[in-house]
Amino acid sequence: MLIDYYAQLSGLRKYNAGAKAAFAFLNLCIVIAVNKITLSLFVMAFMSLATLLKGKTPLKVYAKLMSIPLAFIVLSSVMIGIEFSSHPLGKYFISLHFIYAGITQNSALTAARVFFKAMAGISSLYLLSLSTPINEIVTVLEKLRLPKIFTELMHLIYRYIFILFDTVFRMQTSAKARLGFCGFKTSCKSFAMVAGSLFISALKKSQAYYDALLSRGYDGRLEFLSEEYPLKASHILSAAIYYVVLFLIAKVGV
Amino acid sequence: MSYKLEIKNLSFAYENKNVLRNISLCVEYGEKIAVMGANGAGKSTLFLNLNGVLTPDEGEIYIDGIKILKTNRKILNKKVGFVFQEADSQIIASNVRSEISFGPINMGLDRREVIKRVDEAIGYMSLTGFEDRAPQYLSGGEKKRVSIADILAMRPEVLLFDEPMTALDPVGAKDTEEILDKLCAEGKTLIVSTHDSDFAYRFAKRIIVMSEGEIIADGTPYEIFSQPDVINKAHIKKPALMRMWEGLIALGIADNNGKYPVIEAEALEILALKYKGKESSK
Numbered sequence: 420m421l422i423d424y425y426a427q428l429s430g431l432r433k434y435n436a437g438a439k440a441a442f443a444f445l446n447l448c449i450v451i452a453v454n455k456i457t458l459s460l461f462v463m464a465f466m467s468l469a470t471l472l473k474g475k476t477p478l479k480v481y482a483k484l485m486s487i488p489l490a491f492i493v494l495s496s497v498m499i500g501i502e503f504s505s506h507p508l509g510k511y512f513i514s515l516h517f518i519y520a521g522i523t524q525n526s527a528l529t530a531a532r533v534f535f536k537a538m539a540g541i542s543s544l545y546l547l548s549l550s551t552p553i554n555e556i557v558t559v560l561e562k563l564r565l566p567k568i569f570t571e572l573m574h575l576i577y578r579y580i581f582i583l584f585d586t587v588f589r590m591q592t593s594a595k596a597r598l599g600f601c602g603f604k605t606s607c608k609s610f611a612m613v614a615g616s617l618f619i620s621a622l623k624k625s626q627a628y629y630d631a632l633l634s635r636g637y638d639g640r641l642e643f644l645s646e647e648y649p650l651k652a653s654h655i656l657s658a659a660i661y662y663v664v665l666f667l668i669a670k671v672g673v
Numbered sequence: 674m675s676y677k678l679e680i681k682n683l684s685f686a687y688e689n690k691n692v693l694r695n696i697s698l699c700v701e702y703g704e705k706i707a708v709m710g711a712n713g714a715g716k717s718t719l720f721l722n723l724n725g726v727l728t729p730d731e732g733e734i735y736i737d738g739i740k741i742l743k744t745n746r747k748i749l750n751k752k753v754g755f756v757f758q759e760a761d762s763q764i765i766a767s768n769v770r771s772e773i774s775f776g777p778i779n780m781g782l783d784r785r786e787v788i789k790r791v792d793e794a795i796g797y798m799s800l801t802g803f804e805d806r807a808p809q810y811l812s813g814g815e816k817k818r819v820s821i822a823d824i825l826a827m828r829p830e831v832l833l834f835d836e837p838m839t840a841l842d843p844v845g846a847k848d849t850e851e852i853l854d855k856l857c858a859e860g861k862t863l864i865v866s867t868h869d870s871d872f873a874y875r876f877a878k879r880i881i882v883m884s885e886g887e888i889i890a891d892g893t894p895y896e897i898f899s900q901p902d903v904i905n906k907a908h909i910k911k912p913a914l915m916r917m918w919e920g921l922i923a924l925g926i927a928d929n930n931g932k933y934p935v936i937e938a939e940a941l942e943i944l945a946l947k948y949k950g951k952e953s954s955k
Contacts, residue, residue, distance in 0.1 A: 423807075424810070427807055552767070552768075554768060554771075554807070574766070575765075577767050578764075578765060578766065578808070581808075581809035582761060624762065627762040628765070631763040633726045633750075634721070634750060634755045635750065635776040635823065636747060636779035638747075640779075641775075643766045643774050643775055643778065644770060644771050644784075644791060646770070
């Protein structure tokens with residue numbers, strides 16, 4: 420929800436969605452294939468700055484979003500960095516009775532590479548998702564010939580998930596107002612009641628939504644006017660320059 | 674005689690529960706009709722039948738002299754537009770522009786015509802600047818405007834509004850009423866269901882009162898609101914202005930010549946003319 424809100428407001432929203440998606444995915448592929456720290460750092464810096472400066476996503480929000488995957492990445496990088504062996508390895512090690520756990524130069528480098536690679540990949544995907552609302556991404560998928568049934572479902576889910584969340588929020592608030600969430604036992608009971616009445620109201624509402632569809636001549640095909648933002652020559656040119664820089668860094672970097 | 678919309682002996686039941694019983698109604702081109710009645714009187718169900726979403730169990734619907742059958746129900750979708758009570762249950766797409774395009778696309782129009790109609794509806798409902806906005810970030814009044822634009826883009830001849838003022842703040846309600854007046858002035862046929870008798874009294878030229886699935890009264894606002902049994906049976910309220918005027922007549926201040934004022938300004942004018950012998954400034 421947070422991502423969607425800022426995607427709607429992003430300064431990068433008026434860029435062609437297909438181009439943004441292609442740009443982000445190509446970036447991701449290059450970062451993984453090249454696997455060099457300098458390149459990863461460059462991509463990370465570029466993507467973050469683009470999201471923050473051009474997209475105008477608030478720094479606080481961006482930091483919060485970045486910190487979610489960061490925890491996982493730090494944990495897994497640490498595990499990659501530590502090597503286990505029957506004899507002492509590298510400069511820093513501790514003895515665990517029969518085996519030694521240590522950090523070698525090699526393992527530290529691998530860990531750092533994985534860490535920065537992951538962060539660079541995440542920042543490229545955030546550039547896409549913080550500048551492109553889901554419906555525009557779905558339109559790109561439609562163009563890529565994803566079966567209609569999936570794209571229609573995505574459109575509908577995207578529309579109704581907000582109504583669902585809104586309803587849950589209101590039900591929970593009214594339960595809270597009647598002391599429904601004081602103590603563990605009542606909380607469990609209230610949760611079950613909210614879930615139950617949510618299901619029933621969803622069933623009831625779905626009929627009203629279907630009627631509304633029929634009233635506008637729905638006959639099994641969900642089609643909307645979707646207009647993409649034009650792809651500008653200047654955007655293509657800047658992307659090309661960016662990839663040349665990436666190529667140079669990939670050549671010389673470590 | 675060719676009526677715009679004609680219903681003959683229509684009945685409809687939801688799973689053995691009779692909701693509409695033997696309804697007959699003729700609506701002519703350009704009429705301004707209010708449908709009143711308690712909750713559950715069948716107003717919304719009648720609208721769904723008129724719009725072709727539901728098929729009547731018995732009875733016939735004619736539009737422009739064409740009889741509606743199961744095979745040509747789509748004519749009703751096109752010619753009779755239905756603005757739902759809750760905008761949220763009507764809005765389906767994830768931005769305003771594609772939302773408004775849904776109806777015209779279903780009508781099978783070509784892309785250029787769809788774009789033309791969508792732009793027109795956006796302009797008409799003053800939604801310019803909201804085209805790319807997702808519905809979850811619109812206010813209640815804005816959503817209402819989108820749901821009306823949805824229907825206008827289909828260019829129906831008859832417009833059904835199900836309680837258009839509910840859940841709107843006074844400004845939103847005023848805007849909606851202005852839009853209804855504007856549509857009327859352009860010659861559209863409007864059928865509006867409402868609980869607000871003050872609104873019905875000043876807006877409609879004809880009121881249809883429903884109770885328990887039947888039409889119990891059909892006439893001008895003055896005729897309807899001067900029948901106490903109809904008012905009681907349908908759980909409606911006499912408009913404030915009419916009660917006030919009756920009070921003035923009882924006190925001998927106003928004349929009882931069968932002409933009741935429809936809006937406050939008119940009442941003031943009549944009184945000013947009588948007591949000061951000149952037109953009031955207001």
